[in-house]
Amino acid sequence: MAPGDGIQIPSRLPLLLSHEGVLLPGSTVRFSVDSPRNMHLVSQRLLKGTSLKSTIIGVIPNTRDPEHDTDDLPTLHKIGTAGIAVQVVGSNWPKPHYTLLITGLCRFSVSSLLKGRPFVLAEVEQLDQLEHYTTPVTERATAKDGDLGELSNKFYQAAVQLLGMLDMSVPVVAKFRRLLDSLPRETLPDVVASMIRTSNKEKLQVLDALTLEERFKKALPMLTRQIEGLKLLQKTRKSSPENEKRVLSVRKGGVLPGRQLNLDEEDEDGDDTAVLEKKIHGAKMPDALCHVCSLWLLSLSLSDCLDIQAARTLLDNDHYAMDKLKRRVLEYLAVRQLKTSLKGPILCFVGPPGVGKTSVGRSIARTLGREFHRIALGGVCDQSDIRGHRRTYVGSMPGRIINGLKTVAVNNPVFLLDEVDKLGKSLQGDPAAALLEVLDPEQNHSFTDHYLNVAFDLSQVLFIATANTTASIPPALLDRMEVLQVQGYTQEEKVEIAHRHLIPNQLEQHGLTPQQLHIPQDTTQDIISSYTREAGVRSLERKFGAICRAVAVKVAEGHRVTMTDASTAAGPTQQSGENPDKAAPPEMPIVIDNVALKDILGLPLFEMEVSERLTLPGVAVGLAWTPLGGEILFVEASRMEGEGQLTLTGQLGDVMKESAHLAISWLRANAKTYQLTNMVGGPDPLEGTDIHLHFPAGAVTKDGPSAGVTIVTCLASLFSGRLVRSDVAMTGEITLRGLVLPVGGIKDKVLAAHRAGVKCVILPQRNKKDLEELPANVRADLDFVTAANLDEVLNAAFDGGFPGTASTHSQPQLTSKL
Numbered sequence: 001m002a003p004g005d006g007i008q009i010p011s012r013l014p015l016l017l018s019h020e021g022v023l024l025p026g027s028t029v030r031f032s033v034d035s036p037r038n039m040h041l042v043s044q045r046l047l048k049g050t051s052l053k054s055t056i057i058g059v060i061p062n063t064r065d066p067e068h069d070t071d072d073l074p075t076l077h078k079i080g081t082a083g084i085a086v087q088v089v090g091s092n093w094p095k096p097h098y099t100l101l102i103t104g105l106c107r108f109s110v111s112s113l114l115k116g117r118p119f120v121l122a123e124v125e126q127l128d129q130l131e132h133y134t135t136p137v138t139e140r141a142t143a144k145d146g147d148l149g150e151l152s153n154k155f156y157q158a159a160v161q162l163l164g165m166l167d168m169s170v171p172v173v174a175k176f177r178r179l180l181d182s183l184p185r186e187t188l189p190d191v192v193a194s195m196i197r198t199s200n201k202e203k204l205q206v207l208d209a210l211t212l213e214e215r216f217k218k219a220l221p222m223l224t225r226q227i228e229g230l231k232l233l234q235k236t237r238k239s240s241p242e243n244e245k246r247v248l249s250v251r252k253g254g255v256l257p258g259r260q261l262n263l264d265e266e267d268e269d270g271d272d273t274a275v276l277e278k279k280i281h282g283a284k285m286p287d288a289l290c291h292v293c294s295l296w297l298l299s300l301s302l303s304d305c306l307d308i309q310a311a312r313t314l315l316d317n318d319h320y321a322m323d324k325l326k327r328r329v330l331e332y333l334a335v336r337q338l339k340t341s342l343k344g345p346i347l348c349f350v351g352p353p354g355v356g357k358t359s360v361g362r363s364i365a366r367t368l369g370r371e372f373h374r375i376a377l378g379g380v381c382d383q384s385d386i387r388g389h390r391r392t393y394v395g396s397m398p399g400r401i402i403n404g405l406k407t408v409a410v411n412n413p414v415f416l417l418d419e420v421d422k423l424g425k426s427l428q429g430d431p432a433a434a435l436l437e438v439l440d441p442e443q444n445h446s447f448t449d450h451y452l453n454v455a456f457d458l459s460q461v462l463f464i465a466t467a468n469t470t471a472s473i474p475p476a477l478l479d480r481m482e483v484l485q486v487q488g489y490t491q492e493e494k495v496e497i498a499h500r501h502l503i504p505n506q507l508e509q510h511g512l513t514p515q516q517l518h519i520p521q522d523t524t525q526d527i528i529s530s531y532t533r534e535a536g537v538r539s540l541e542r543k544f545g546a547i548c549r550a551v552a553v554k555v556a557e558g559h560r561v562t563m564t565d566a567s568t569a570a571g572p573t574q575q576s577g578e579n580p581d582k583a584a585p586p587e588m589p590i591v592i593d594n595v596a597l598k599d600i601l602g603l604p605l606f607e608m609e610v611s612e613r614l615t616l617p618g619v620a621v622g623l624a625w626t627p628l629g630g631e632i633l634f635v636e637a638s639r640m641e642g643e644g645q646l647t648l649t650g651q652l653g654d655v656m657k658e659s660a661h662l663a664i665s666w667l668r669a670n671a672k673t674y675q676l677t678n679m680v681g682g683p684d685p686l687e688g689t690d691i692h693l694h695f696p697a698g699a700v701t702k703d704g705p706s707a708g709v710t711i712v713t714c715l716a717s718l719f720s721g722r723l724v725r726s727d728v729a730m731t732g733e734i735t736l737r738g739l740v741l742p743v744g745g746i747k748d749k750v751l752a753a754h755r756a757g758v759k760c761v762i763l764p765q766r767n768k769k770d771l772e773e774l775p776a777n778v779r780a781d782l783d784f785v786t787a788a789n790l791d792e793v794l795n796a797a798f799d800g801g802f803p804g805t806a807s808t809h810s811q812p813q814l815t816s817k818l
């Protein structure tokens with residue numbers, strides 16, 4: 001029977017080859033899956049699919065033992081049951097396997113096999129109608145005339161008789177009784193055969209019975225045998241509900257599409273999902289609404305399949321460098337494995353853009369075998385975005401958390417809360433406050449979304465947050481998270497990341513192979529230093545994308561030329577050299593050298609400009625930290641006749657302005673010691689002199705105290721008329737007494753100096769310990785001067801030292817009065 005316009009299953013189904021159970025339409029069976037083909041079906045079809053259709057698979061019974069799953073396909077049974085996978089549980093113990101809960105929908109026959117690897121895919125023909133389950137019994141003619149009608153009545157009577165022998169006070173029996181009346185007669189043989197004690201062989205006979213009449217005939221003797229057995233039992237010993245239950249030999253969790261028949265021996269209330277589902281169906285909602293409810297509230301749960309060794313390999317394979325972060329993530333995963341309780345710190349990866357924060361989150365989900373969902377929080381300024389709108393509003397909808405759960409359709413995904421530092425605030429409430437509840441393990445088991453208006457358990461969800469800086473994360477939110485700093489990369493690390501990950505990824509995305517495009521390491525280094533200036537590798541990846549696109553055009557043109565060549569060679573009398581425009585196909589692989597690089601990416605965007613800009617007195621190079629990584633920062637000063645005015649430009653924040661005033665005051669106080677003079681030759685630098693301090697990149701706002709030493713050095717250069725060393729950059733806060741205080745972001749700042757070609761970095765003495773975090777090659781390339789006071793700074797910043805500093809002048813040692 002080929003159902004015409006009824007409900008259709010997909011005509012191509014992936015097949016699960018079952019060697020243990022037989023799935024009949026209308027029943028639910030648990031299958032343990034560990035053979036390679038079946039494992040692939042689960043991982044590539046069920047776990048990757050996002051639509052309802054992708055959960056429909058065919059189950060073919062009675063195939064060979066999976067131990068002998070060779071490359072040749074076994075001869076398959078011709079009839080199978082299409083089913084919907086309602087639960088997938090993965091485990092690694094004692095060996096990797098999945099357990100699937102599948103509800104049978106209808107029979108199908110295999111028309112042809114399309115492929116056997118990685119899993120079996122077949123063209124199938126649907127054999128049963130699915131309308132049985134969607135059309136109410138009253139609307140269909142159920143009483144059939146003739147033999148079939150008689151047979152179906154007889155079967156029904158036998159089922160009633162069986163039930164009559166059982167104790168109705170047992171909930172499962174009562175349920176079976178209720179179900180019997182509401183079920184269409186056509187489905188009875190399948191449902192009853194799957195519930196009473198029958199062998200797989202007998203179930204197979206019922207499956208193979210294609211006509212209804214045949215099916216009744218096969219199942220009736222089984223039912224009668226069950227009744228006879230029960231009678232015998234009642235005769236031989238006084239029956240008890242337990243015995244009867246045992247005779248009924250029910251299968252756990254028998255589920256019908258749209259109805260739950262929980263013939264479990266446990267109390268029916270034990271299964272939350274079943275109760276919820278029952279309530280949904282009991283509410284007699286329209287089908288569409290019922291379906292939506294099921295999707296919203298019932299979700300599949302994939303258990304963690306964590307293997308620390310495998311997690312380590314996966315993290316190492318996916319990400320180069322980031323050792324500290326990877327170590328902490330492994331510790332985190334190991335604790336989760338040892339401790340079954342789900343409460344644990346919420347990790348927050350903080351670092352510049354493009355350093356792999358999101359991508360580590362994705363890898364964590366993969367190592368746990370969980371679904372991954374990213375929630376972008378940048379710019380969110382309405383708390384309904386997190387909590388949902390109340391349904392009183394037109395156009396209301398659930399919040400991002402519940403929406404995310406709906407998208408992944410499991411209740412224990414890994415959620416990546418991206419850019420938590422960019423949450424906004426508005427009249428519509430504070431989304432950060434709503435997130436507090438979501439992230440608090442003590443509260444999130446009963447998170448209430450305003451739209452759903454029922455408490456939802458989020459405790460199974462694994463939250464990971466990312467941010468560029470902790471400065472703008474509200475303190476209460478920050479307090480709930482464990483911050484892991486992700487640093488920018490060095491030039492060498494970038495080259496490695498490029499060749500291990502970025503280039504292969506880009507080649508694949510553009511349909512190219514390494515045989516077609518080769519980017520030598522030198523070229524990569526050029527791209528990094530001349531076309532990008534970033535802490536991460538995102539813009540580097542984009543540059544490789546641009547190169548791949550340019551090469552793709554060449555390769556495609558080459559193909560065309562070669563194809564035209566082939567056709568002209570086959571043609572009768574074509575003269576060579578007839579088409580002067582025709583280019584020769586490029587030689588493979590196309591190697592990207594410096595010339596090709598300029599052709600594709602244009603002129604270099606950045607140059608090693610430090611030395612060129614330090615050609616006049618009154619310029620010094622500082623180091624700044626921004627959420628986007630470290631930066632070099634020029635400070636320029638000029639003086640002119642005037643009345644001692646100080647002008648500051650370059651969008652400076654209050655703290656930076658104060659640093660400038662501090663620097664001037666210190667210089668004025670120490671001008672004599674350092675032999676600094678003003679325009680009129682006097683010892684006070686500001687007398688008859690105006691000073692202008694400018695911080696280029698004038699459109700970018702700058703703030704913070706760490707430019708103090710740079711401003712002093714710049715002014716000392718201006719007033720002494722000497723040039724600052726062109727290969728020196730510096731950072732450090734100053735005090736009025738000329739001490740140099742420690743500052744933050746040393747690693748990022750030093751990496752920026754290294755990127756810019758600086759050779760010597762002056763930093764506060766108390767930041768010496770931060771140097772240990774630097775990669776060995778950067779430490780080897782750079783000289784570090786750790787300065788406790790401005791004397792030491794000036795001495796190191798000028799060739800041959802600075803008059804009045806070091807041996808000639810020493811800071812007064814103050815003893816503490818405290």
Ligand SMILES: Nc1ncnc2c1ncn2[C@@H]1O[C@H](COP(=O)(O)OP(=O)(O)OP(=O)(O)O)[C@@H](O)[C@H]1O
Nearest residue numbers: 318319320352353354355356357358359497501537
């Ligand atoms: N250490 C690394 N090894 C391999 N690939 C990396 C590494 N770091 C970054 N990448 C790659 O760089 C790209 C950008 O990374 P990702 O999107 O994770 O950055 P992010 O830190 O989350 O940035 P943002 O803060 O802007 O969200 C990705 O393609 C990622 O795979």
